[in-house]
Structure formats: C-alpha cells, structure tokens
Amino acid sequence: MAITENIFYLKHTILSRLNANGGINILDYMKEALTKNYSNYGFTPYREPIGIIEAQIDNNTMHFVMLTFYLGSGSENDEHIVDLLGDLQHFKIKHAAFFIHPMYPIDHPQILKAIRDSGYIIKPWNYTAGRDWYYDRDHPPSTFQGYLLSDTALLKHFDKDYKAGLVMKNGVFSSNQSTVAFLPEVIGKEHQILLETLLEENERRIIFKDIDT
Numbered sequence: 001m002a003i004t005e006n007i008f009y010l011k012h013t014i015l016s017r018l019n020a021n022g023g024i025n026i027l028d029y030m031k032e033a034l035t036k037n038y039s040n041y042g043f044t045p046y047r048e049p050i051g052i053i054e055a056q057i058d059n060n061t062m063h064f065v066m067l068t069f070y071l072g073s074g075s076e077n078d079e080h081i082v083d084l085l086g087d088l089q090h091f092k093i094k095h096a097a098f099f100i101h102p103m104y105p106i107d108h109p110q111i112l113k114a115i116r117d118s119g120y121i122i123k124p125w126n127y128t129a130g131r132d133w134y135y136d137r138d139h140p141p142s143t144f145q146g147y148l149l150s151d152t153a154l155l156k157h158f159d160k161d162y163k164a165g166l167v168m169k170n171g172v173f174s175s176n177q178s179t180v181a182f183l184p185e186v187i188g189k190e191h192q193i194l195l196e197t198l199l200e201e202n203e204r205r206i207i208f209k210d211i212d213t
Contacts, residue, residue: 063172065198066179066211067096068139070125071104080184081111085118087192091199097211099125099136121210135181139211142178144171150181151194165197172198172206
C-alpha cells in the first residue's frame with residue numbers, strides 16, 4: 001500500500017478521535033495514533049490486506065456511482081440518519097437513494113421528510129430472500145474480486161475498517177459505473193470512514209448519480 005494511503009487513513013483516525021473526545025491535545029494523540037493499532041479504524045503503517053489487488057486508478061477517469069442506503073424498521077436508525085444527512089450535505093452529495101422497509105414510514109415520518117427535503121430519492125425496499133443480506137433486487141451492490149460493495153458484507157470479511165474501505169474504494173475505481181450499499185446504523189460513528197472514503201472523492205474522481213429507474 002502506498003504511503004499516501006496510510007496518511008489518508010491516519011488523518012481520518014485522528015480527526016474522528018478528536019471529534020469524539022472534544023478536541024484532545026493534537027500532539028498527544030498523534031503520538032498515540034502512530035504507536036497503536038486502533039481496531040475500529042484499522043490503521044497499521046505500511047501493511048496492506050492480504051489477497052486484495054489494488055485497482056489500476058486513472059486520475060483522469062471519472063467513475064459513476066449509485067449511492068444507496070437501507071432503512072429498516074427499528075428506531076435505532078433515527079440518530080444515524082440525521083448524522084448521515086449532515087455528512088452528505090457537507091460533501092455536497094446531490095444524488096443518493098434510500099430504500100425503505102415497509103414499516104419504516106409508519107414510525108419515522110419526520111426522518112422521511114428530512115430525506116425528501118434534502119432532495120434524495122426514496123423507494124420501497126424490494127428485497128429477495130435467500131441471501132446473506134437482503135438488498136433491493138433491482139439495485140444490488142456491485143462486486144469486486146468476489147466481494148459485495150456493501151458495508152455490511154465487507155465488515156463480515158475484514159476485521160479492520162481500513163481493509164474494508166480499501167476494497168470499497170478499489171471496487172469503485174475498477175469500473176466506470178457501480179452501486180454501493182450502506183446501512184446507516186452500521187457506518188454510524190464507528191465505521192463512517194467506509195462512507196467518507198468515497199464521499200470525499202465527489203466531483204474529483206467520482207460522480208454520484210441517481211439510481212437507474
């Protein structure tokens with residue numbers, strides 16, 4: 001893995017910890033971050049995931065990505081959705097799709113209104129049984145080297161966010177068009193780097209587009 005990739009993940013680790021701890025001393029934390037391996041963020045200097053081949057990335061090529069989120073019927077989604085909408089706004093994301101469980105609108109009308117007011121697509125979640133995880137049957141996540149580009153699927157295979165994020169990023173950059181899937185309560189606070197790895201590429205090497213209808 002390139003040194004620049006290590007610096008990228010170290011930056012996210014430091015910033016996330018600073019936000020979580022109300023601005024601890026930056027020098028103390030940098031010393032700590034450089035000498036410890038934080039399991040949540042998976043930062044390990046100069047080490048790459050075994051068996052993962054990096055995509056050949058052309059900085060002059062734009063990659064079109066359909067960004068999809070899944071909302072279940074549980075009330076635990078609410079706080080994560082508010083944070084998620086804030087992230088999407090921060091990174092100026094104009095296009096995303098939210099697939100909604102049939103029971104979700106009954107219990108969370110205000111959340112749906114917030115999503116709709118933000119300009120994002122809301123669609124019924126048409127799932128197909130018989131998989132490890134149920135994605136919309138018409139818009140499932142893309143695959144890269146046999147891995148689904150989904151936070152839930154990748155975190156089942158990799159014990160470090162860095163590894164999962166690397167597969168997600170390389171999967172997107174290996175194709176001109178792809179679909180990625182996220183559960184707001186999974187990315188939440190602990191795994192937000194999986195999403196932000198892509199969001200920060202908005203209009204640089206990635207163009208987020210509406211789902212095909």
